[in-house]
Amino acid sequence: MSIIVPQRKKGPQYVQEVAPSSPEVGDTWYDSNLEKFMVYDGSDWVEFEKMGGGAGANYGYSLGGNDGGNKSQIDRITFPFDSGTATHVGNMSSSRSLNPGCNSSNYGYSLGGVDGGNRTMIDRITFPFDSGTATHVGNLSSMRYSNAGCNSSNYGYSLGGMGAASHSQIDRITFPFDSGTATHVGNMSSTRYYNAGCNSSNYGYSLGGTDYGNNSQIDRITFPFDSGTATHVGNLSGTRGNGSVCNSSNYAYSLGGNDNGNHTTIDRITFPFDSGTATHVGNMSNTRNNNTACNSSNYGYSLGGGDGGRNSSIDRITFPFDSGTSTHVGNMSNTRYFNAACDGTDFVTLFVD
Numbered sequence: 001m002s003i004i005v006p007q008r009k010k011g012p013q014y015v016q017e018v019a020p021s022s023p024e025v026g027d028t029w030y031d032s033n034l035e036k037f038m039v040y041d042g043s044d045w046v047e048f049e050k051m052g053g054g055a056g057a058n059y060g061y062s063l064g065g066n067d068g069g070n071k072s073q074i075d076r077i078t079f080p081f082d083s084g085t086a087t088h089v090g091n092m093s094s095s096r097s098l099n100p101g102c103n104s105s106n107y108g109y110s111l112g113g114v115d116g117g118n119r120t121m122i123d124r125i126t127f128p129f130d131s132g133t134a135t136h137v138g139n140l141s142s143m144r145y146s147n148a149g150c151n152s153s154n155y156g157y158s159l160g161g162m163g164a165a166s167h168s169q170i171d172r173i174t175f176p177f178d179s180g181t182a183t184h185v186g187n188m189s190s191t192r193y194y195n196a197g198c199n200s201s202n203y204g205y206s207l208g209g210t211d212y213g214n215n216s217q218i219d220r221i222t223f224p225f226d227s228g229t230a231t232h233v234g235n236l237s238g239t240r241g242n243g244s245v246c247n248s249s250n251y252a253y254s255l256g257g258n259d260n261g262n263h264t265t266i267d268r269i270t271f272p273f274d275s276g277t278a279t280h281v282g283n284m285s286n287t288r289n290n291n292t293a294c295n296s297s298n299y300g301y302s303l304g305g306g307d308g309g310r311n312s313s314i315d316r317i318t319f320p321f322d323s324g325t326s327t328h329v330g331n332m333s334n335t336r337y338f339n340a341a342c343d344g345t346d347f348v349t350l351f352v353d
Contacts, residue, residue, distance in 0.1 A: 019045060057344045059128055060294035062086065062303045062332060063110045064096035065339030067310055070114060071095055074125065074134065075303075075333050077314065079296035079345075086303075086314065088333040093123050093136040100149030100197060101292070101340035102156040103127075104175035108342035110134070111158045111171075111182075112144035119143035119163065122173065122182065127344045141171050141184040148197030149340070150204035151175075152223035158182065159206045159219070159230070160192035166211050167191060170221065170230065189219050189232040194241040196293075198252040199223075200271035206230065207254050207269075207278075210241035214259045218269065218278065237267050237280040244293035244341075246300035247271075248319040254278065255302045255315070255326070256288035262307055263287060266317065266326065285315050285328040290337035295319075296345050302326065304336035311335055 019029050023040040031038050038045040062075040072095045075086035092110060099113025110123040120139035140158055147161025158171040168191045171182035188206060195209025206219040216235040236254055243257025254267040264287050267278035284302065291305025302315040312335045315326040 060343040063340040064092050065336035066097040067335050070097045082329050084330045086332050089130050090132045092134045097338040098145040099340045101342035102149040102151040103342040110340050112140045114145045119145045137178050138180045140182045146193040148195040148206050150197035150199040160188045162193040185226050186228045188230045196245040198245040198247040208236050208240040214239040214241040233274050234276045236278045242289040244291045246293040246295040256284050258289040262289045281322050282324045284326050292339045292341040294341040294343040304332050306337045310337050
C-alpha cells in the first residue's frame with residue numbers, strides 16, 4: 001500500500017535535479033548535493049523526511065504468514081530490489097497469517113489475522129524498521145481474517161474479511177494509531193473475504209475475493225470514508241480470490257490469485273476507476289496465489305505465495321506495466337504465504353507514471 005501526503009498538488013509531480021521555478025504545494029525535486037528529496041510546502045523547499053514522512057520510503061515489508069504453521073517473521077526488501085534475498089529484520093508480537101497490511105508515513109500496520117484464535121490484533125512497526133518486535137497497539141472492532149487493507153494519508157481501513165462468517169464490515173483506524181479499537185464505519189457492497197486492497201489519492205479499492213465462491217467485484221470507498229456502503233464500480237477480467245494488489249500513482253495491479261486453479265494473470269485498473277472491467281495486461285513469472293504485494297515508486301512487488309505449495313518467490317513489475325511478464329528478482333528469507341505487506345512509499349516522491 002502506498003500513502004498519500006495531504007496538501008499536495010494533484011497531477012504530475014516534478015522529479016528533477018533542479019528546483020521548479022514556479023512551484024506549487026507538493027512539487028518535488030531531488031537535491032543531488034544533499035542527496036535528499038525536497039518538497040515545496042507553500043513557502044519554502046523542505047527536506048521530505050522533515051515533513052513527517054519518507055522514513056520508510058526505501059523499503060518494503062512482509063509481515064507474518066504461514067509456512068506449515070503461522071509465523072511471526074518480518075522480512076524487508078530494499079528498493080529498488082532486483083536480486084537477492086529479503087532480510088529477516090524482526091518479528092510480529094505473535095505468530096500471524098491471513099492478515100492484511102496498511103501504512104501511514106511513519107508506521108506500518110497489520111490488521112487482524114489468525115493467531116491461535118485471536119483475530120482482532122493490530123500490530124505496528126515504526127519506519128525504518130530494521131530490528132526488534134512489532135508492538136500490539138490495539139484491535140479491530142471484531143474478529144477478522146482474510147480481510148483487505150488500504151489507507152489514505154490520515155486513516156487505515158480493513159475491508160471485509162472472515163470471522164465467525166463472511167463479513168462486509170469496514171473498520172477504520174486514525175493515524176498515528178497507538179492504542180484502542182478500530183471503528184466500524186461502514187460496509188462493503190456485499191460480504192467478502194480473500195479480497196485484496198489498494199488506494200489512489202482519493203479512493204480505496206477492494207479487488208476480487210470470495211463469498212463461498214470467487215467473484216470479480218471491485219468496490220470503491222471515497223476518502224475520508226466514515227459512514228455508508230462501498231460502491232461496486234466494476235470487475236476484474238475474471239473471478240479471482242486469494243490474489244494481491246499493488247499500485248502506482250495512476251494504476252492498480254491485481255497480481256495472481258485463484259479461481260479453480262492458481263493464476264498468473266495481472267490485471268490493471270486506471271485511477272480514478274469508477275466503472276468497467278480491469279484490463280489483463282500481463283502475467284506473473286509462474287502461477288501464484290495467497291501472495292502479498294507492496295510497491296516502491298517505480299516498481300510493484302509480489303512477495304511469497306503458493307503454487308501448488310508454499311514458495312519464497314519475489315516478482316517485480318515496472319511501472320507503468322502494460323504488457324509482458326513479471327520478473328523473478330529474488331526470494332523471501334524462507335517460504336511464505338498468507339502474509340501481509342506494507343511499504344513507506346509516498347505519492348509525493350518519485351512516482352513516474
